[in-house]
Amino acid sequence: MADITESPEWSALAEHQAVLAGRHLRELFADDPGRVGRMTVTAGDLRLDYSKHRVTAETLRLLVALAERAGLRGRIEAMFSGEHINVSEDRAVLHTALRLPPGEALTVDGQDVSADVHAVLDRMAEFAGRVRAGEWTGFTGKSITTVVNIGIGGSDLGPAMAYEALHDYADAGISCRFVSNIDPADIVGKLADLDPERTLFVVASKTFGTLETLTNAKVARRWLVERLGDDKAVSRHFVAVSTNAERVAEFGIDTANMFGFWDWVGGRYSFDGAIGLALMIAIGGEAFREMLAGFREIDEHFRAAPFEANMPVLMGLLGVWYTDFFGAQTRAVLPYSQRLARFPAYLQQLTMESNGKSVRADGAPVVAQTGEIFWGEPGTNGQHAFYQLLHQGTRLVPADFIGFAEPFEEPAVDGTAMHDLLTANLLAQTSALAFGKTAEEIAAEGTPAAVVPHKVMPGNRPTSTILVRKLTPKTLGSLVALYEHVVFVEGTIWGIDSFDQWGVELGKVMAMDLAPALTSDEPPGETPDPSTAALVRAYRELRGRRV
Numbered sequence: 001m002a003d004i005t006e007s008p009e010w011s012a013l014a015e016h017q018a019v020l021a022g023r024h025l026r027e028l029f030a031d032d033p034g035r036v037g038r039m040t041v042t043a044g045d046l047r048l049d050y051s052k053h054r055v056t057a058e059t060l061r062l063l064v065a066l067a068e069r070a071g072l073r074g075r076i077e078a079m080f081s082g083e084h085i086n087v088s089e090d091r092a093v094l095h096t097a098l099r100l101p102p103g104e105a106l107t108v109d110g111q112d113v114s115a116d117v118h119a120v121l122d123r124m125a126e127f128a129g130r131v132r133a134g135e136w137t138g139f140t141g142k143s144i145t146t147v148v149n150i151g152i153g154g155s156d157l158g159p160a161m162a163y164e165a166l167h168d169y170a171d172a173g174i175s176c177r178f179v180s181n182i183d184p185a186d187i188v189g190k191l192a193d194l195d196p197e198r199t200l201f202v203v204a205s206k207t208f209g210t211l212e213t214l215t216n217a218k219v220a221r222r223w224l225v226e227r228l229g230d231d232k233a234v235s236r237h238f239v240a241v242s243t244n245a246e247r248v249a250e251f252g253i254d255t256a257n258m259f260g261f262w263d264w265v266g267g268r269y270s271f272d273g274a275i276g277l278a279l280m281i282a283i284g285g286e287a288f289r290e291m292l293a294g295f296r297e298i299d300e301h302f303r304a305a306p307f308e309a310n311m312p313v314l315m316g317l318l319g320v321w322y323t324d325f326f327g328a329q330t331r332a333v334l335p336y337s338q339r340l341a342r343f344p345a346y347l348q349q350l351t352m353e354s355n356g357k358s359v360r361a362d363g364a365p366v367v368a369q370t371g372e373i374f375w376g377e378p379g380t381n382g383q384h385a386f387y388q389l390l391h392q393g394t395r396l397v398p399a400d401f402i403g404f405a406e407p408f409e410e411p412a413v414d415g416t417a418m419h420d421l422l423t424a425n426l427l428a429q430t431s432a433l434a435f436g437k438t439a440e441e442i443a444a445e446g447t448p449a450a451v452v453p454h455k456v457m458p459g460n461r462p463t464s465t466i467l468v469r470k471l472t473p474k475t476l477g478s479l480v481a482l483y484e485h486v487v488f489v490e491g492t493i494w495g496i497d498s499f500d501q502w503g504v505e506l507g508k509v510m511a512m513d514l515a516p517a518l519t520s521d522e523p524p525g526e527t528p529d530p531s532t533a534a535l536v537r538a539y540r541e542l543r544g545r546r547v
């Protein structure tokens with residue numbers, strides 16, 4: 001199969017970039033007064049202004065042509081209809097089925113996927129409702145006030161991010177905590193002040209074979225049994241979310257208290273299904289379904305909107321544009337919402353585990369650069385830390401700014417609402433990044449000549465601005481679906497399988513091989529390599545063990 005980089009569309013973009021690279025956003029705006037109107041798209045509740053990107057109408061035409069060349073339209077249909085587009089694992093990729101409206105049929109591989117999804121959602125809602133109403137009680141008959149989700153990766157980041165984003169909607173007096181790391185500091189710290197009688201553990205693991213999760217779950221079980229003094233307490237305080245009923249039963253959790261999903265849901269695409277159980281207990285089944293409606297709105301937009309007005313397609317193509325034609329390495333995601341503090345971390349798994357690949361789906365090496373490095377912090381904190389590099393550094397760092405019009409809190413100081421100050425900062429940053437400040441402007445302010453170069457703000461630094469009325473379950477769902485599809489668009493252009501993650505396996509296996517060497521009384525060997533063997537010896541010595 002010919003590589004996309006050999007296509008005439010790719011070459012046309014490379015030629016176009018050579019011309020555009022010399023042009024400043026100031027000029028692009030001056031040349032095209034209609035730019036902002038044309039480069040603003042809406043999708044459901046999301047509004048995207050992408051006019052501050054280093055693109056013209058011609059760039060967009062060429063990028064859309066590239067998407068056509070990559071067969072994006074057909075790939076989208078293949079995903080939605082359940083073809084096995086995860087080729088290395090021979091699986092369908094159907095996270096979009098997790099938000100199908102009730103009654104909309106979808107049969108894949110002979111299975112009524114829609115019915116399965118709604119059966120689980122209904123069970124989750126029923127269970128969540130009982131916990132919220134205090135009908136599901138702990139072993140001693142007390143109602144549950146804290147849910148501890150034990151999971152890692154996709155079984156942690158999604159629900160943890162969403163709970164933090166939506167905690168204002170937690171209306172039943174139940175809060176959530178998330179334990180993921182195998183560092184004992186995590187679970188020990190999170191259990192320290194908990195009342196075992198009122199704690200429910202959700203052990204979330206797609207495979208139910210993940211070392212961190214099973215280890216933390218065993219620690220939690222021991223903590224509970226020691227405090228409640230009876231093994232039988234486990235069934236009232238532990239439920240599981242998994243695709244693997246056998247292992248759940250082996251662990252000692254009643255499979256009647258297990259909520260399932262399927263191998264066609266990738267871990268990093270899973271919190272809108274059963275992996276969202278802790279979140280659903282906190283915010284309730286109704287709010288959870290509103291979140292699903294937000295996901296669905298973007299799914300429908302992605303499937304139907306022409307590419308020129310298709311938000312995930314445009315954002316994905318812009319990612320390819322900077323990655324492959326400008327040599328950008330990273331993309332900053334800067335939510336101007338404290339509640340979205342974990343959103344960049346969530347996106348890191350979603351995007352980098354999906355698209356951090358160097359072979360194509362057919363096994364041939366990729367030619368283009370793949371896998372943007374996603375990172376970020378909520379504004380305005382980032383402004384006082386790393387924005388210096390964004391404004392004046394030598395690297396090009398495209399950034400997504402995300403803002404909300406309606407706050408949850410309304411304190412005002414000196415007559416100005418804090419939230420308006422927050423938003424003013426967001427807008428100021430994107431404008432400064434795009435348009436900068438010239439040496440002439442700085443000199444005209446009376447700046448000493450020697451200082452002028454230090455103060456020059458080059459501008460021409462591209463940003464997207466996503467503006468939303470309010471952070472709600474629905475708009476959060478839409479934001480997540482947006483980025484899920486951005487990943488898909490980029491992966492399709494690069495011709496990679498965005499749905500496997502073989503690269504994480506080797507380290508896990510080696511850790512299990514190394515663990516005995518750290519604790520053993522036997523002299524440490526020379527494996528797996530001289531450097532690591534020396535570190536094993538050093539660790540044993542520092543830990544007071546035999547070397």
Ligand SMILES: O=P(O)(O)OC[C@H]1O[C@H](O)[C@H](O)[C@@H](O)[C@@H]1O
Nearest residue numbers: 153154155205206207210267504
């Ligand atoms: O849900 P689990 O099976 O426990 O997997 C948890 C996580 O671990 C794996 O190593 C993968 O890299 C992730 O994609 C996954 O989300």
